[in-house]
Amino acid sequence: MSSEAVQEYTVAQGRAKSFYTRYERKDELQHQTHYCPGCGHGTVHKMLAHAIDELGVQDRTILIAPVGCAVFTYYYFDVGNVQAAHGRAPAVATAMKRSRPESIVISYQGDGDLSAIGAAEILHAANRGENISVIFVNNAIYSMTGGQAAPTTLIGQKSTTTPEGRSAMTEGYPLHVSELLATLEAPVYMERVGLGDNKQIAQATRAVRRAVENQTRGLGFSMVEVLSPCPTIWKMNPIDAQRWVRDVMEKTFPLGVFRDRTKETAPRHALRPAPALDAIPRLLGLAEEDLPADHAHTVARHREIDLQVRIAGFGGQGVLLLGEVLAEAGLDAGLEVSWLPSYGPEMRSGTSNCHVRLSSQPVDSPLVTVPSVLVAMNEPSLRKFDLTVRSGGWVIYNGDTFPADCMRDGVHVLALPFTRLAAELGDPRAANMVMLGALLEIDGVLPRASIEAALGRLVKNPRWIELDERALARGRELFKESLRQGSWAKESRAEA
Amino acid sequence: MVEGNKIEAKKLDRGWLRIDGEECKGCGLCIEACPPKVIAMREELNPYGYRTAIYAGAGCTGCGVCFMVCPEPGAITVFRAVVRRVEGSGHANAGVEEAISCASN
Incomplete structure (x- = not known):
């Protein structure tokens, strides 16, 4: 067989396949990069x-x-x-x-x-x-x-x-x-x-x-x-x-x-993949029944809800937990909620406060600067936030007597020795739940089942759940009693 | 273009260049880098206002250095001459390619 040699040109180097042939950044000059000449x-x-x-x-x-x-x-x-x-x-x-x-x-x-x-x-x-x-x-x-x-x-x-x-x-x-x-x-x-x-x-x-x-x-x-x-x-x-x-x-x-070190290095082991979303509760030690069901106890939307609560006290008084239970219950009730803690580095003592919002509308800001309810667990906290409470709002104060100079027109006050009342129930540390019980009566928006569900999720020790439930009930009672006695009635003189 | 074209002439340059006058921005790095110095700057401007590089038309060795230094992805395409040995007739695709330039510049 005869053979003949033919010479021809083939591409040795040209545009890499990994480049687009057209750059769609601009309408014009789609074949040019944006780099300067010589870059x-x-x-x-x-x-x-x-x-x-x-x-x-x-x-x-x-x-x-x-x-x-x-x-x-x-x-x-x-x-x-x-x-x-x-x-x-x-x-x-x-x-x-x-x-x-x-x-x-x-x-x-x-x-x-x-x-x-x-x-x-x-x-x-x-x-x-x-x-x-x-x-x-x-x-x-x-x-x-x-x-x-x-x-x-x-x-x-x-x-x-x-x-x-x-x-x-x-x-x-x-x-x-x-x-x-x-x-x-x-x-x-x-x-x-x-x-x-x-x-x-x-x-x-x-x-x-x-x-x-x-x-x-x-x-x-x-x-x-x-x-x-x-x-x-x-x-x-x-x-x-x-x-x-x-x-x-x-x-x-x-x-x-x-x-x-490419010669002596062995290939890295594949990293263990991050846990899937549904595996996270198990990793956190949460049982299935602890997880919030969607809108488990949805409240009837017969009115617009916008509860803004500031809770303040010393670290260790359960300020943040009080807010968490409230927010978790709101979540359970199908409301939009936010919980924003604000505290110092101390785990005990030091001041501590948190902002809680429960709303039927999406919460625009978790900050509560003008609360509708202030829960003050001690006098310094009262004095710090007293003036911020909106007109028509409430102050729940933990003390025998409400300081006279903190009285304000148009703000309702419920002042009771919650710590002592909690001690009568078995533990002074339950004062926060007694106060929460009173707070829930004020607004009356959250179903009791939501509070119970929230408590069950946030409090692990059965002994404490039992005590907290009694404390909440006591708080509700105390509020109703005080209503009957009119002891809270620092009504607005302007309204009167 | 020359790609794929069978060229009958016995003595081809070892390489060939195609410079895209629309993609080239005229930085001149290829002119500086070219070992046989067969790239020049065109006198006239392209539609975008750049003077662009232009292949002199002969003397390319196909070394590819111009392509390597060029900052634009597709402004330069380098071709190399290969010999295709065609066995008889009707078996054109069974040829063996053999580069006649190995870019040793």
């Missing part, structure tokens, strides 16, 4: 896209876009994309990788994003050895915002915020992120590369590919720092900017491998 981002994007192509992981790659010039990576990369808040890309990448372990998660960040506002996130993601790949593009300046100094700005480098050049005395020294992270135990691969000339770019291409490949092998945290030109903000032409990377930046940020 290093485009070059790094290409390295990344080709690495994704070569490793065959396009369909399972999730790229986390940063804040900065590279914010629009999702318009360019035909992969899964998430855009993170400034500096938070490693945290988002962590969540992505853990919830979708089969994904290849790449955090792409600039130096303003990663080394300044996101310094904590990258440090801890690296320290946890998250199996993600981080591409850190370092151009020694905040470019998108117009050239402010970054932690990576070189000594003497001028920027809009260091017009005389960066000074170590006032702005500190350039932050060597790769060296810093290389002191940690967990990272497996960390290399600094540059875009300063052909040779450096070739090395950078290999490094970016390795960082992604390490993840496909399950090895752990890999980061490539790329010294990248920013001709526009550096005020240079692209060729000079490329030289500046090589001749100037590299002096401060030496290139090289700072960590390579």
Whole structure:
């Protein structure tokens, strides 16, 4: 058989498959990236896209876009994309990788994003050895915002915020992120590369590919720092900017491998997945019957309900529990509720108060600044919040006598020695429930079954449930008695 | 385009470049990087106001360095000449491809 040789051209290098062919960010110029001529981002994007192509992981790659010039990576990369808040890309990448372990998660960040506002996130993601790949593009300046100094700005480098050049005395020294992270135990691969000339770019291409490949092998945290030109903000032409990377930046940020444990590292075990929602009650030790049923005892909506309660006392008096039972009961009754505690660091003594809202409408703010009911478990708490109670509202006060100077027109008062009354029931600590019993009578909105259900969920000890139920009943009684005796009647003189 | 076209001439350049005049922003990095110096800057502006890079038309070795340094995803496409050996007639697809350039620049 005869054979003949034919010469022809085939594509050796061209647009990576992982790039879109059209960028839908704008109506016009859909074939151009938004980067300036000569910007290093485009070059790094290409390295990344080709690495994704070569490793065959396009369909399972999730790229986390940063804040900065590279914010629009999702318009360019035909992969899964998430855009993170400034500096938070490693945290988002962590969540992505853990919830979708089969994904290849790449955090792409600039130096303003990663080394300044996101310094904590990258440090801890690296320290946890998250199996993600981080591409850190370092151009020694905040470019998108117009050239402010970054932690990576070189000594003497001028920027809009260091017009005389960066000074170590006032702005500190350039932050060597790769060296810093290389002191940690967990990272497996960390290399600094540059875009300063052909040779450096070739090395950078290999490094970016390795960082992604390490993840496909399950090895752990890999980061490539790329010294990248920013001709526009550096005020240079692209060729000079490329030289500046090589001749100037590299002096401060030496290139090289700072960590390579890829050979000796075994693939990380798959993390145990986070518990599913329905497994959480069991983990918290809650029995099935303790869970709030939907609108178990829904109250009739014959009127608008907007109960705003402030409960205050010393820590340890059960202030927060009182509020919790109230809110939980509201939830059980199908109301919108909020419970907002406010307390000092002390577990006992110290002042403590909480805001509770029960409403038939969605609660707009959990703050109760003008309560309809104030539950004051001692005199200092009364004096602190007395003046905030709205006209027509109630003050339930734990004390033998209500301080005369706290009397106000238009505010009802129920003042009883609740602590002593609770002690008569068996334990002075049940005073909060006696007061709650009285409070429930005032408003009368919550069905008794809801209170019982709430108590059952929040109080574990059967002895206490029994005591609390008696205390609540006692509170209801006391309120009705006081109504009959008129002892509370500090009615508004204006109304009279 | 040249892709896929069988070219009868016996001596082809080892490489060939296609530069997209609409995607190129004229940064000039490819001109600086090109080892055989076969890329130039076009004098006239493209519709978006950039001067763009242009292949001189001959002398490309297919090394791909210009592609590597170019910041635009698809502004440059690098072709390499291959020899396709066609066994007899009717078996055109059974040919063996053999790169005649190995991008050693």
